[in-house]
Amino acid sequence: MFKELITILIAMTPTLEAHGAILAGIAFHFSIIKSFFLAIIGMVLITGPLLLWWRVLSEYFMHRVYLINRFMSWLFSYTRRKHSDKFENIDPAERKAHLLKAIVLYIFVAVPGPFTGVWGGTVAAYVFGVPFKYAYVSLVLGAVTVAVLDSLVIAGAIKILGFG
Numbered sequence: 410m411f412k413e414l415i416t417i418l419i420a421m422t423p424t425l426e427a428h429g430a431i432l433a434g435i436a437f438h439f440s441i442i443k444s445f446f447l448a449i450i451g452m453v454l455i456t457g458p459l460l461l462w463w464r465v466l467s468e469y470f471m472h473r474v475y476l477i478n479r480f481m482s483w484l485f486s487y488t489r490r491k492h493s494d495k496f497e498n499i500d501p502a503e504r505k506a507h508l509l510k511a512i513v514l515y516i517f518v519a520v521p522g523p524f525t526g527v528w529g530g531t532v533a534a535y536v537f538g539v540p541f542k543y544a545y546v547s548l549v550l551g552a553v554t555v556a557v558l559d560s561l562v563i564a565g566a567i568k569i570l571g572f573g
Contacts, residue, residue: 412437420451423528427556431563445560452527452552460544463535488536511543518551527552
């Protein structure tokens with residue numbers, strides 16, 4: 410049970426996420442399926458709190474530190490000024506704009522790369538103002554997608570290299 414908990418905790422870390430959790434599960438002699446599901450559990454558990462955390466953290470520091478207030482105000486105004494027209498002018502209905510943001514967020518998280526996991530996705534969701542329910546679903550689906558891709562690559566590497 411301790412090794413399972415370690416695997417889940419690795420999935421919750423900002424840089425390792427699914428990649429590290431699946432590899433850790435393999436190192437603990439778990440099956441690829443068990444490693445996959447433990448990675449998903451860890452990423453699903455951290456997504457909701459992170460989405461709420463960025464708002465609380467930024468509001469806390471914006472009210473207490475002048476330089477952070479200036480930076481965050483600039484970041485939000487710049488981001489929304491530079492990119493909101495790409496989302497808002499598509500359809501006057503706000504729901505479709507949020508849906509498009511959610512699709513972009515899913516793609517951002519689902520593509521394996523540096524800073525494109527759940528942690529980076531929650532920051533992007535906060536900066537772009539994606540509503541919680543859209544962001545949560547997009548992030549979880551993106552996390553599942555990247556975990557599937559990682560599992561397939563790792564299983565293939567194990568098969569090719571003859572470790573299994």
